[in-house]
Amino acid sequence: MADLSLNLCGVALKNPVIAASGTFGFGREYDELYDIGQLGGISVKGLSLRPRTGNPPSRIAETPSGMLNSVGLQNPGVESFIEHDLPWLLTKNVAVIANITGTSVEEYCKMAEVLAPTGVHLLEMNISCPNVHEGGVAFGVKPESVYAITKAVKQFARQPLIVKLTPNVADITENAMAAQEAGADAISMINTLTGIAVDVHKRRMILRNNTGGLSGPAVRPVALRMVWQSAQKVNIPIVGMGGIETGEDAAAFMLCGAQAVMVGTANFTDPFACPRIVRELDAYCQAQSVARAQELVGTLQAY
Amino acid sequence: MQEINAKVLSCEPLCAGLTRIILHAPEIAAQASAGQFIHMLVPDSAHVPRRPISLMAFDRQAGTLTLVIQAKGRGTQLLCAMKAGDSVRCLGPLGRGFDGQGAETIYFVGGGLGVAPICGAMDSFATATSRAFFGFRGAQYAYGMTQAPCPVTAVSDDGTLGERALVTKPLLEAIGERRPDLIMACGPVPMLAAVQAIALEQGIPCQLSLEERMGCGIGACLGCNVKALHADGTWSYKRVCKDGPVFEAKEVDLRG
Numbered sequence: 307m308a309d310l311s312l313n314l315c316g317v318a319l320k321n322p323v324i325a326a327s328g329t330f331g332f333g334r335e336y337d338e339l340y341d342i343g344q345l346g347g348i349s350v351k352g353l354s355l356r357p358r359t360g361n362p363p364s365r366i367a368e369t370p371s372g373m374l375n376s377v378g379l380q381n382p383g384v385e386s387f388i389e390h391d392l393p394w395l396l397t398k399n400v401a402v403i404a405n406i407t408g409t410s411v412e413e414y415c416k417m418a419e420v421l422a423p424t425g426v427h428l429l430e431m432n433i434s435c436p437n438v439h440e441g442g443v444a445f446g447v448k449p450e451s452v453y454a455i456t457k458a459v460k461q462f463a464r465q466p467l468i469v470k471l472t473p474n475v476a477d478i479t480e481n482a483m484a485a486q487e488a489g490a491d492a493i494s495m496i497n498t499l500t501g502i503a504v505d506v507h508k509r510r511m512i513l514r515n516n517t518g519g520l521s522g523p524a525v526r527p528v529a530l531r532m533v534w535q536s537a538q539k540v541n542i543p544i545v546g547m548g549g550i551e552t553g554e555d556a557a558a559f560m561l562c563g564a565q566a567v568m569v570g571t572a573n574f575t576d577p578f579a580c581p582r583i584v585r586e587l588d589a590y591c592q593a594q595s596v597a598r599a600q601e602l603v604g605t606l607q608a609y
Numbered sequence: 610m611q612e613i614n615a616k617v618l619s620c621e622p623l624c625a626g627l628t629r630i631i632l633h634a635p636e637i638a639a640q641a642s643a644g645q646f647i648h649m650l651v652p653d654s655a656h657v658p659r660r661p662i663s664l665m666a667f668d669r670q671a672g673t674l675t676l677v678i679q680a681k682g683r684g685t686q687l688l689c690a691m692k693a694g695d696s697v698r699c700l701g702p703l704g705r706g707f708d709g710q711g712a713e714t715i716y717f718v719g720g721g722l723g724v725a726p727i728c729g730a731m732d733s734f735a736t737a738t739s740r741a742f743f744g745f746r747g748a749q750y751a752y753g754m755t756q757a758p759c760p761v762t763a764v765s766d767d768g769t770l771g772e773r774a775l776v777t778k779p780l781l782e783a784i785g786e787r788r789p790d791l792i793m794a795c796g797p798v799p800m801l802a803a804v805q806a807i808a809l810e811q812g813i814p815c816q817l818s819l820e821e822r823m824g825c826g827i828g829a830c831l832g833c834n835v836k837a838l839h840a841d842g843t844w845s846y847k848r849v850c851k852d853g854p855v856f857e858a859k860e861v862d863l864r865g
Contacts, residue, residue: 331829335851338610338827351831360846366822366832368684371655375824380831380846522657574824575650575657577612577700 308591309598310584312346314543314566315466315491317427319346319401322599323556323584326547326570327352327405327430327470328377332391333398336577344581347401349430349494349568350387354406355413355420357383367503367512372522372549373571374503376515379407384420396425403428403468411445411455415462422464429465431456434472434497446472449484456488466491468545473525473532474500482536482544494545494568495536496529522571523549530562537563537604551579553586560599561606610703610827611636617695618673625749627722628678628689629665635672637701643733644706644726644793644818644855647674648826650698651684652691660684661823661850663795664702665725665753666732677725677752703826704854707816709734712791716783717741717759718804720776720796721750726818728753730793735759740783744776744800777803789813793855798863805858815858821849828852836862 310321324347325333332350333342342348360380367374381387384406395402404426408414418429433446433455445455456469469485471478473496485493498519503512529548537544546564549571550556556567572579591599615634623629637647641664648659666675680689691697707730709715715734719727724743731741735758742762745751748769754761762779763771772778776796783789784807794804795818808815824832828851837847837860844862847853 329825329830331831335825335827335829339612360831360834362836362846363834364822365834366658366824368656368658368682368822371657373657373824375830375832377831380834571657574659574826574830576698577825577827 308588308596310588310591312565312600314401314545315428315468317401317466319566321346321584321587322560322566323580323587324349324401324403324545324566324568325573325580326568327432329570329573332387333395334391336573337398339577340581343399344584345400346566347403347428348395349403349405350391350395351381352379352405352407352432353381353384353387353417354379354408355384355416357381357386361515364512364514367518369501369503369520370524372520372524374501374513374518374520375498376513376518378515384417388420388424392424392426401427403430405430405432405470407432411458414455414459418459418462422462426465428468429463430468430470430494431459432470432497434470446481447475449480452481453484453488456485456490460489468492468494470497471495472497473528478532479536479539482540486540486542490542492543492545493536493540494547496525496532496548499525499528521549523551525549526555530558533559533564534562534606550583551575553583553588553590556583556587557590557602560602561604563604563606565600565603610701611640612698612700613637614696615674615699617691617693617697619693620689620691623677624752626679627750627752628680630676630678630688630691632674632676632697632699633672634674634699637699638667638669638672638674641667641674641702642706643729645702645704646854647676647699647701648703648823649688651687652695652697653687656684656687658824659700659826660688661703661826663726663729663818663854665728667729677722679722700826704850705852707734707793707818707855709791709793712736714738714787714789715791715793716780716789718776718780718792718794718796718800719753720744720800721746723794723796723800723818724753726795727793728757731758734793738787742776742780742783744796745770775803776800777807780804781807784811784813791815794818802863805863808858816855817858817861818855819849819853819861823850826850836864838862
């Protein structure tokens with residue numbers, strides 16, 4: 307067996323496979339299927355300071371090799387998470403990443419402050435949700451605002467801060483660099499690509515929110531390109547995601563420069579996707595005679 | 610809840626537009642109850658989300674599940690094109706089904722594709738005084754009436770089967786004759802809304818089986834939601850896949 311372990315911003319992960327925020331709840335449902343302690347980490351459903359009801363139905367539409375979602379950050383609020391879900395998650399021997407969202411810089415800072423004394427291992431700051439107007443994407447588009455919010459939240463964060471970037475920008479590497487300059491400990495990328503789905507028979511939008519975020523294998527080439535380009539520009543760790551379905555897909559992201567990966571939509575196609583990807587990544591490393599998976603990071607040969 | 614490779618025993622046309630699939634899925638059949646569903650992987654890797662399909666019947670002894678699928682998009686077309694001997698990945702049984710425990714008289718209401726889960730509910734809960742009311746577009750779309758465990762009154766949109774009427778017409782007439790303890794319904798949203806209105810107006814307990822586009826199917830992604838009303842006048846979204854698909858009629862706001 308290859309050594310899949312890594313140190314992500316000072317946090318020990320047993321492997322680089324992390325369940326992506328928004329696809330995995332707080333882990334309870336998937337833990338009924340398998341021990342979620344097999345995973346490197348779990349990025350929990352996006353948390354806000356107050357509970358959010360989310361968008362009305364329908365929230366999901368299938369697209370070619372992918373899907374759109376517009377859940378709209380439905381969540382019970384950070385206090386409820388800390389009281390009801392976190393204690394259970396912390397018994398699971400898995401790195402817990404609190405994904406946070408807000409409607410103002412102050413709210414993001416408050417979230418970091420509220421989570422500071424808890425056992426959460428890492429923070430993932432979502433400044434890239436495309437599905438709510440005030441869902442943070444306003445802070446995630448321009449490099450100056452990425453810098454400003456990262457700088458502000460870093461003052462309150464006690465856990466390493468991962469900044470999750472949106473691909474719906476002209477040049478994602480500028481935002482990656484802005485996050486790094488402001489003190490981000492890592493970046494995760496990519497959030498979903500904004501799209502729409504049309505019901506031609508009814509001549510109307512399928513999603514009640516009109517627009518949604520595209521995910522799944524359809525976005526993988528775009529995500530790989532963005533990770534690879536960003537890895538040329540920043541030194542902080544990159545957590546790569548976008549359409550990962552197999553261990554080889556995970557390896558591709560690591561070759562492009564990601565230290566760890568997040569698996570989201572694949573959980574819907576195969577509820578056992580995350581532990582399977584861990585096994586497949588191990589098999590890939592063995593086939594490549596790679597003793598430590600981290601040796602793969604950034605070794606892609608480009609022309 | 611089990612993730613299994615189910616074997617297709619048969620996959621044949623049931624009536625116009627619908628296909629009946631019988632699966633050998635003993636692990637799921639052993640745990641199933643009426644109104645639950647399975648999450649089926651489309652047998653083509655280009656299709657990312659699974660398809661939630663209600664159980665029309667389940668046989669614990671034979672280890673089989675009976676499903677009815679409407680080939681609507683490419684994914685359901687591929688599922689309906691499966692052949693006996695094929696295998697298909699299924700997660701289930703999922704969700705909260707119907708509960709007819711203790712009800713002396715149940716009126717079952719099904720519309721179109723929604724007749725399928727109602728057949729399952731009838732198999733489990735029909736009593737001597739229970740009745741069923743099915744609505745179809747026309748005779749060529751009808752199914753589920755031959756081996757029903759209680760009397761079925763069918764109506765159609767075009768008058769080719771029974772009366773040309775909405776299914777709520779014979780339901781209301783039957784309620785006038787004998788008030789049921791419980792109504793169970795599944796069908797298009799306008800039908801469900803009409804049945805819900807009748808049940809609420811007359812104070813009859815009523816369970817509605819809802820449909821929604823789903824992501825994970827197990828309650829994690831919050832992709833399938835329905836507006837749920839609370840006793841204190843507030844509301845929140847509930848998960849169709851995990852908190853449902855069967856809900857109390859008084860609990861849900863079908864307008865979203």
